[in-house]
Amino acid sequence: DAGITQSPRYKITETGRQVTLMCHQTWSHSYMFWYRQDLGHGLRLIYYSAAADITDKGEVPDGYVVSRSKTENFPLTLESATRSQTSVYFCASRDSGTGFTGELFFGEGSRLTVL
Amino acid sequence: QKEVEQDPGPLSVPEGAIVSLNCTYSNSAFQYFMWYRQYSRKGPELLMYTYSSGNKEDGRFTAQVDKSSKYISLFIRDSQPSDSATYLCAMSIGPTGTASKLTFGTGTRLQVTL
Numbered sequence: 001d002a003g004i005t006q007s008p009r010y011k012i013t014e015t016g017r018q019v020t021l022m023c024h025q026t027w028s029h030s031y032m033f034w035y036r037q038d039l040g041h042g043l044r045l046i047y048y049s050a051a052a053d054i055t056d057k058g059e060v061p062d063g064y065v066v067s068r069s070k071t072e073n074f075p076l077t078l079e080s081a082t083r084s085q086t087s088v089y090f091c092a093s094r095d096s097g098t099g100f101t102g103e104l105f106f107g108e109g110s111r112l113t114v115l
Numbered sequence: 116q117k118e119v120e121q122d123p124g125p126l127s128v129p130e131g132a133i134v135s136l137n138c139t140y141s142n143s144a145f146q147y148f149m150w151y152r153q154y155s156r157k158g159p160e161l162l163m164y165t166y167s168s169g170n171k172e173d174g175r176f177t178a179q180v181d182k183s184s185k186y187i188s189l190f191i192r193d194s195q196p197s198d199s200a201t202y203l204c205a206m207s208i209g210p211t212g213t214a215s216k217l218t219f220g221t222g223t224r225l226q227v228t229l
Contacts, residue, residue, distance in 0.1 A: 045217075056213070090158055090159075092158070096211075100211070101164040102161065104217065
């Protein structure tokens with residue numbers, strides 16, 4: 001299926017466990033992003049990637065690790081989950097072509113609960 | 116202080132009403148302004164995009180940017196129940212690289228009632 005898909009959609013884990021959220025896009029977009037969405041904070045950027053093997057920190061990167069060995073995949077790992085990382089996580093992508101419109105294409109989100 | 120401020124609502128209006136959604140921002144370097152719509156349990160989708168100051172109209176939606184006041188608005192005419200969603204403003208400094216990162220408002224939840 002074309003588009004951007006996230007997995008798992010729902011995850012419950014315990015404090016201290018490692019969790020990996022997967023993101024896959026079929027457009028070959030160069031830019032990919034991870035956001036978290038929390039009540040009162042809106043969408044906050046965790047990490048982004050301009051191309052394969054190029055990643056950079058966003059606003060709230062602590063406790064998260066990303067990698068991008070292939071253009072289409074951008075996994076987000078919580079190395080040791082904490083309760084404060086309970087959130088809805090959105091992956092997004094956009095092309096780097098001309099005609100910037102600020103359009104990001106978002107996945108449907110991964111709802112993570114850390115007990 | 117957040118770079119982008121947005122009233123979280125909820126805002127409840129009757130069908131057919133004109134809705135005004137607003138954001139203020141503090142960083143005068145922002146040049147690109149967007150409105151995203153997010154339905155419950157879905158990812159946001161781009162609704163409107165404007166560059167610099169002025170108005171832009173698309174059907175029932177009008178986006179307005181006042182850079183001198185650091186204020187942007189989204190107007191929805193003849194609101195419909197299908198417009199019930201959370202509306203997020205977003206903005207960026209430039210079109211490429213690090214400058215193209217979007218800064219989002221917290222979102223305003225809108226409910227249009229029959």
